[in-house]
Every structure is written in structure tokens, then in C-alpha cells.
Amino acid sequence: MFVIINSYKRQIFLGMILKGGVNILKNNKLFKTNILVSLILVVGFVLTAMFSYQANYKASLNNIEEVTSLTAEGIYYQLTTMFTKPVNISLTMAHDSLLVEHLKNEKEYSKNKEYIQATKKYLETYQKKYGFDSVFLASATTKHYYNFNGLDRLLNENDSENTWFFNLLNSKENYSLNIDNDEVKGANNAITIFVNCKVKDQNEKILGIVGVGVRIENLKELLISYEKKFNLETCLIDENGIIEISNNYTGYEEKNWFEIYNQNNIKEKILSHKEDSANLEMWASSDLSVNEKKYIVTRYIPELSWYLIVKQDTAQLISEMKQNLFQICLIIIAIVLTVLFVITAVIRNFNKQITKLVEERETIFRKSTEQLYDKINELNITKNTYVGKHTVHYFETIGAKGLPFDQGLRVIANKQIKEEYREGYINIFSPENVIKEYKKGNKSLRYEFMITEDGINYSWMRVDAYIFYSPEDSSIHMFAYRKNIDEEKKKEQKAEIDEMTGFYNKKATERMIEKMLLELPSQKYAFFIFDIDNFKQANDNFGHLFGDLCIKEFTRIIKESFKENNTILGRIGGDEFVVFTPVLNIEWVNRKAGEVSKALNIVCENNLSSWKMTGSIGIAVTPKDGKTFEDIYKNADIALYQTKEKGKNGYTIHK
Numbered sequence: 001m002f003v004i005i006n007s008y009k010r011q012i013f014l015g016m017i018l019k020g021g022v023n024i025l026k027n028n029k030l031f032k033t034n035i036l037v038s039l040i041l042v043v044g045f046v047l048t049a050m051f052s053y054q055a056n057y058k059a060s061l062n063n064i065e066e067v068t069s070l071t072a073e074g075i076y077y078q079l080t081t082m083f084t085k086p087v088n089i090s091l092t093m094a095h096d097s098l099l100v101e102h103l104k105n106e107k108e109y110s111k112n113k114e115y116i117q118a119t120k121k122y123l124e125t126y127q128k129k130y131g132f133d134s135v136f137l138a139s140a141t142t143k144h145y146y147n148f149n150g151l152d153r154l155l156n157e158n159d160s161e162n163t164w165f166f167n168l169l170n171s172k173e174n175y176s177l178n179i180d181n182d183e184v185k186g187a188n189n190a191i192t193i194f195v196n197c198k199v200k201d202q203n204e205k206i207l208g209i210v211g212v213g214v215r216i217e218n219l220k221e222l223l224i225s226y227e228k229k230f231n232l233e234t235c236l237i238d239e240n241g242i243i244e245i246s247n248n249y250t251g252y253e254e255k256n257w258f259e260i261y262n263q264n265n266i267k268e269k270i271l272s273h274k275e276d277s278a279n280l281e282m283w284a285s286s287d288l289s290v291n292e293k294k295y296i297v298t299r300y301i302p303e304l305s306w307y308l309i310v311k312q313d314t315a316q317l318i319s320e321m322k323q324n325l326f327q328i329c330l331i332i333i334a335i336v337l338t339v340l341f342v343i344t345a346v347i348r349n350f351n352k353q354i355t356k357l358v359e360e361r362e363t364i365f366r367k368s369t370e371q372l373y374d375k376i377n378e379l380n381i382t383k384n385t386y387v388g389k390h391t392v393h394y395f396e397t398i399g400a401k402g403l404p405f406d407q408g409l410r411v412i413a414n415k416q417i418k419e420e421y422r423e424g425y426i427n428i429f430s431p432e433n434v435i436k437e438y439k440k441g442n443k444s445l446r447y448e449f450m451i452t453e454d455g456i457n458y459s460w461m462r463v464d465a466y467i468f469y470s471p472e473d474s475s476i477h478m479f480a481y482r483k484n485i486d487e488e489k490k491k492e493q494k495a496e497i498d499e500m501t502g503f504y505n506k507k508a509t510e511r512m513i514e515k516m517l518l519e520l521p522s523q524k525y526a527f528f529i530f531d532i533d534n535f536k537q538a539n540d541n542f543g544h545l546f547g548d549l550c551i552k553e554f555t556r557i558i559k560e561s562f563k564e565n566n567t568i569l570g571r572i573g574g575d576e577f578v579v580f581t582p583v584l585n586i587e588w589v590n591r592k593a594g595e596v597s598k599a600l601n602i603v604c605e606n607n608l609s610s611w612k613m614t615g616s617i618g619i620a621v622t623p624k625d626g627k628t629f630e631d632i633y634k635n636a637d638i639a640l641y642q643t644k645e646k647g648k649n650g651y652t653i654h655k
Contacts, residue, residue, distance in 0.1 A: 045332055049325070060314075061295075061314070064295050065281065066466075067230055067312070068232060068295050068297045068311075069281060069297050071226055071230050071232065071297075071310050072299055072310040073279070073299075074226070075222065075226055075234060076301065079219075079304070079308065080301060081488060081492070082218075082219070083195075083301075084492065084495050085130070085495055086132065086212045086214055087175070088495050089126065089130055090195040090196070090197040090210065090211045090212050091197055092499075093197070093210045093211075094174075094175070094198060094200075094210050095574075097574065098544060099137075099199060099210065100199060100201055100207060101544065102119070102122070103199055103208050104201065104207065106139050106142060106144070106208075107139075107141045107142055110139070110142050110144055119146045119150075119151075120146065120148065120149065120150040120151075122137075123136065123137060123148040126212070132212040132213060132214065133212075133213050134147065134192060134194070135147065135212050136148075136152075136194075136210070137199075137208060137209075138210075139208045140169060140208045141207070143155040143156075161180070164178045164194070164196060165196075165209060168198065168209060169198075169206060175195065175196060175197040175198065175211075176196050176305075177304055177305065177306075178196065179191060179192070179194075179244055179245075179250055180192065180194060191217075191250055192213040192214065193213065193215075194212070195211045195212050195213075196210075196211040197210055197211050216245060219236070219245050223235070223236075223245065223246065224247055227247060233247070234246070234247075234308070234310050234311075235247075235249075235257060235309050236308055238306055238307075239305060239306075239307075240271075241257050241271065242254055242256055243255045243256070243257050243260075244306055257309065261294075261311075263284060263296075266296070270298050270307065270309075271307070273298060273307075274302070279297050279298065280297070280298045280299070281297045281298075282296055283295055293313075293314050294311055294312070294313050295311070295312050295314075296311050297309070297310045297311075375481075376390075376479060376480070376481050377390070377394060377479070378391055378478070378479055378480075379405050379478045379480065380470075380473070380475050380477055381438075381476045381477065381478050382431075382475035383475055384404045384405045384406055385404060385405055386408075395411075398412055398415060398416070399411055406430055406431055409426055409429055409430065412425075413426050416451050417449055418451070418452070418458055420565070421519075423520060424449070424519035424520070425447055429447070429463070429478075429480070434465070434467060434476070434478055435476060438467045443466060444464065444466055444467065445463075445467070446462065448462045448489075449461055449463075459486040460484070460486045460488070461482060461483070462482070462483050463480055463482055463483075464480075465478050465479065465481070466481070496508030500548060500552065501552065501571050502555070502559070503570050503577060504568065505570070505571060506571070509568060509571075509572060509578060510629050512580075513527075513568055513629045514629050516566065517627060517629070521623075523582050524583055524585075524621065524622060524623070525580060525583060525621070525622045526579075526581055526589045526620075526621050527578065527579075527580050527620045527636045528579040528593070528596075528619050528636070529576065529578050529617065529618045529636045529640045530554075530578070530600075530616070531575060531617075531640060531644075532554055532575040532614075532615055533614045533648040533649060534648075537611070538611050541609075541611070546604075546606060546609050546611070549604065550604040550611065550613055551575060553602070553604055554600065555569075557600055557602075558577060560599075561592070561595065562579050562581055562592075564581050564582065567581040567582075568580040586621065589653060590653065594651070596615075596617065597615065597617055597649070597650055597651050600613070601614050601649060614648060615649070616643040616644050616648045616649065616651075617640065617643060617651035618636045618641070618643055618651070618654070619653045619654060620635040620636035620639065620653075621653070621654070636654060638654060
């Protein structure tokens with residue numbers, strides 16, 4: 001990169017040349033001509049240096065922005081994947097009816113060796129099954145702290161090490177995360193991230209806190225790997241700005257990121273950004289120099305209630321630019337004082353160096369990007385066409401040769417994309433929608449779908465699109481980054497499934513229904529809520545194992561009754577289940593509800609016990625009863641209440 005010689009120094013330099021050569025200029029017209037040409041070349045070089053500096057500096061800043069943004073995306077998705085499992089497992093234990101009943105008796109049997117052994121075995125089972133570094137249970141009644149080794153200690157409110165326990169008991173939150181040293185035997189007080197979940201009975205009384213622990217070193221290694229790879233800084237901070245995890249600090253040390261880096265002026269802006277679907281990206285001034293800046297990308301992680309911060313400085317970039325300029329200025333001076341034809345040669349060489357520098361930076365960026373994504377295509381959205389040999393070749397291979405982009409999009413959808421995702425794919429990446437989103441201020445789009453190469457086997461694919469304006473052709477362009485996420489989806493789906501019933505859990509159910517409503521808004525859907533009538537009787541009279549048997553039979557009947565495509569089956573409570581399915585008309589809904597209600601009217605039995613089981617059903621239909629999950633759930637719940645008022649064992653469609 002280059003720096004411009006200041007005006008004063010330039011004047012002195014030119015003055016020295018003119019003063020020393022006055023007498024020669026009088027008698028030598030050729031030399032006068034050479035000096036004139038040399039001056040013209042010097043001015044030309046200076047102007048070239050100015051424009052080259054601006055262009056290359058801008059290109060380098062864009063490179064920093066894109067690499068930093070993509071790095072933040074990569075870290076975010078690895079973190080969410082990493083913490084989905086411990087959070088879900090902790091919540092599963094917290095809602096385990098067996099554990100609830102176990103804790104109810106804890107005060108009476110806490111000194112009983114068999115009770116302690118049963119608690120140890122329960123926690124040990126989860127620890128061995130999922131490989132967590134720690135699994136624990138703390139009683140709200142006796143303040144006993146158990147882990148997979150048995151009864152560990154008594155929690156004292158006056159002990160600062162136990163603040164996490166009493167703070168969560170007194171808070172309105174159902175779960176929290178905290179960083180602390182793991183005091184379990186054999187852990188060597190390793191700094192660990194704990195997921196702490198409240199255990200409540202049916203009356204919402206807090207019985208205790210259960211959770212798991214993950215060693216912080218695993219997270220630090222992830223952040224350090226990105227720092228080394230892309231020459232930037234990363235960290236995780238809490239909602240107050242305290243550094244939870246970084247290369248140099250942990251939450252155990254109570255260090256505020258905004259104070260350490262003197263960035264209190266952007267503290268409120270960062271901490272108020274809680275949209276987990278998008279990055280917050282900005283340039284901030286550096287403490288060292290007005291010419292140096294920091295590019296900061298933040299992303300809120302709701303699963304952790306933390307912020308991911310990725311930061312890259314321009315200090316090294318500017319240093320390299322100044323060093324290169326100094327060398328180039330010396331070369332220019334030497335060339336002008338020697339011979340004119342050498343100047344011409346050096347100019348050519350200089351231009352080659354500039355071109356090579358730009359190409360090298362473009363190559364570095366492309367290689368860095370290709371490591372994160374499987375395929376990258378560039379489109380001219382304004383002109384509805386493809387950009388670059390790579391993109392043109394790709395669309396030719398799928399049978400879209402010579403077609404505009406919007407038609408090529410449909411060729412891909414019809415040939416490769418699974419039917420239920422085609423409309424959403426076309427709607428999101430169509431030129432009309434891309435331009436509309438860009439005008440709204442959105443610079444990125446994302447869509448996940450299933451794709452096939454052979455027409456038989458499907459895998460999950462994610463397309464991340466970056467929209468920008470290109471001044472070169474006065475057009476809106478889009479980079480489309482394709483990445484295979486089949487393994488990621490399989491892990492994600494496994495974590496979203498209720499193990500007992502095979503239905504989706506509450507969070508996954510809500511997310512998938514919202515997604516379907518967004519992608520296919522014109523489709524009519526029916527939302528069924530099922531509740532097992534008088535289910536408490538089965539648990540109280542015959543035990544929870546028998547109750548679980550009845551739940552499995554209940555959900556088996558529901559599953560066999562709804563085999564339509566694109567049907568979502570979810571468990572949103574202990575004995576509360578939902579079905580979300582496309583429908584043609586209200587007559588079909590009436591008929592299906594009657595059939596299912598009749599099928600659920602059975603006797604649940606095993607070798608020892610039998611119980612008459614029925615179900616109450618509430619139904620809402622879109623778009624009449626709402627266009628969001630919240631609205632249709634509320635109306636279906638009203639219908640369910642009406643069914644129970646009528647004597648249960650039936651169904652009601654919301655009117």
C-alpha cells in the first residue's frame with residue numbers, strides 16, 4: 001500500500017532539482033525536455049499512488065468486513081450446535097416426572113443411603129450416556145448438592161461459591177448459564193460452563209436445580225482456531241459486557257470487554273442487538289491512531305444469553321501500506337535521477353505489482369471463503385443474468401444454458417430440490433424478492449432445503465446470499481454461498497425429538513410451524529391440540545411407568561391417524577400434543593377429528609393394570625384463526641377448553 005508525500009516535502013524535493021539544474025537547463029534543451037517528462041511522470045506516479053492507495057485500501061477494508069462477517073457466522077453456528085445438546089438435556093432432566101417425584105421425597109430420605117445411591121445412579125447415567133464433564137442436582141429444600149459421585153456438599157448461602165444457586169432460585173428465569181470452577185472430585189477445579197435448570201412440581205413450586213457442565217477449554221480451542229486462521233480476535237461476553245470466554249480471559253475474572261478495548265460508546269448499541277438471525281456489523285475507531293480502525297461483528301446467541309464478538313484491526317494493514325510506499329518512493333526518485341527509459345520500465349513493473357497484489361488478495365479471500373462453503377456463484381440481479389465463468393458453467397450443467405437467472409432458478413428447483421421446498425426457494429432468491437429485500441436494507445438472505453443429485457437420495461443444503469450494489473455496472477449483485485449441512489441437520493433433528501414419543505419437542509414444533517406458515521402462506525392448515533382426559537388418575541393410581549405406557553399408546557394412535565405429507569407432530573407438554581397438517585376444506589377436518597377422537601377411546605392396559613383412556617381435542621384452521629403460531633395455538637386452546645366443558649372425550653373446531 002501507499003502513503004502520499006506531504007506537500008511541504010514535495011516542494012523541497014522539486015526545489016532542489018530546479019535549483020541544481022538551472023544552468024544546465026539554459027544550454028541543454030534535451031535535458032530540459034527529459035526533466036519536464038520526468039516531472040510529468042513523477043506527478044503521474046503521485047496521482048496513481050493516491051488512487052491506488054484509495055482503491056486498495058477500500059478493497060482491503062471490504063476484505064476485512066467479509067472475512068470477519070463470515071468468521072462470525074461460522075463460529076455462531078458451531079456454538080449453537082455445541083450448546084443445543086447440553087441445554088436440551090438439562091431441560092429434559094428438569095421436566096422428568098421421575099426426578100420431580102424423587103425430589104419431593106428428598107427431605108424425608110436425604111440421609112438414606114439407598115436414596116443417595118439412586119440419585120447418584122440417575123446423574124451418573126446421564127453423565128456416561130452423553131459424555132458431559134459434570135452432571136449435578138441441588139435440592140431447594142435441604143440445599144444438598146449431588147453429582148455423579150453421590151452427595152457432594154451442603155450449599156451455604158453465605159459462601160460466594162454458591163451464589164449461582166441462590167440467584168437462580170430467586171430469579172424469574174427457568175434456566176441460566178454460569179462459569180465456575182468444577183469442584184467435583186477428579187475435575188481439578190477446571191473452569192466449566194454450567195447449564196442450570198429449575199425443577200418444578202405441578203404447582204410451579206421449585207424443588208431444586210439440575211444441570212450439566214462443559215469444560216471451557218473446548219470453547220477456547222474453537223475461538224483460538226479461528227483467530228489463528230484469519231488473524232483476528234474473538235470472544236464471548238454476557239449481557240453486561242463481561243468477558244465469558246476469550247483467548248486471554250474468562251467470566252471467572254470479571255473483565256468488561258468495553259472497558260478493556262475502550263469501546264463504551266458502542267456498548268448500548270451492541271448489547272441491545274438481540275436478533276439471533278443477523279449479525280451487527282460496524283467500524284469503530286482505534287485508540288492508537290485516527291487512521292486505524294476496528295471492524296467489529298457481533299451476534300446474539302439466545303441459547304447462551306451471550307454475545308459473540310469478532311474484531312479485526314487495520315493497524316497491520318496500514319503498517320504494510322506505509323512500508324511499501326517508502327520503498328516505492330525511493331525507487332521513483334532513483335529512476336528519475338538516472339534515465340528516463342528506466343522510469344518507463346519501472347512504471348510497467350509497478351503496475352504489474354499492483355495487479356499482482358490485488359489478485360493475491362482476491363485469491364486469499366476466495367480460498368478462505370471456499371473453506372467455509374462448497375460452492376459460490378455470482379449473479380447480476382438487475383440484469384437477471386450470471387457473472388463469471390464458474391457460475392455460467394454451473395447453470396449450463398443443470399440444463400439452464402442461455403436462460404435468464406429467474407428461469408435457471410426454476411430449472412434448479414424442478415430438477416434438484418424436493419417438492420415441498422421448491423416454492424420457498426424460488427420466492428426467496430427470485431430477482432424481484434432480492435431487489436425488494438435490498439431496498440428494505442437487508443443485505444443477506446438464507447434458505448435451507450433438501451436437494452438431490454441423482455433424483456433419489458436427498459441431502460440438506462443451505463444457501464447464504466450476500467446482496468450488494470456494484471458501481472462498475474450500476475447493478476445489484478448477489479453472491480450465493482452453498483454449503484452441505486446434512487450432518488448438521490441430522491444432529492439438530494435428533495436434539496429436537498422427544499425420545500418417548502418420537503414427536504418434536506415444544507421449541508422445534510413452534511419453529512417448524514412458523515417456518516411452514518412463512519414459506520407457504522397460501523396453504524390452508526389445521527392445528528389440532530390433544531389432551532389425555534384425567535391423565536393424573538392414571539399416574540396416581542397406577543404409577544408413572546403405566547402413565548408413560550398410556551402416553552406411548554396415545555401418540556401411536558395420533559401418528560397412525562395423520563400420515564399426510566408435511567404433517568408436524570409435536571409434544572408441547574407432559575400429556576399435551578399437537579398436529580399441524582395441510583387440509584383441503586373444513587369437511588375433511590371434521591371427518592378426521594371424529595375418526596381420531598373415536599380411535600383414542602380405548603382401554604390402556606398392561607399385565608397388572610387397565611385404565612379407560614379418552615382424549616379431548618381443540619382445533620384451529622388457518623388463515624381464519626390466525627397466521628402465526630401464537631394465534632392459532634391460542635384459538636385451538638380455546639376450542640380444547642370448550643371440549644372439556646362439554647364433558648371431554650370429543651372435539652371442538654374454533655369458530
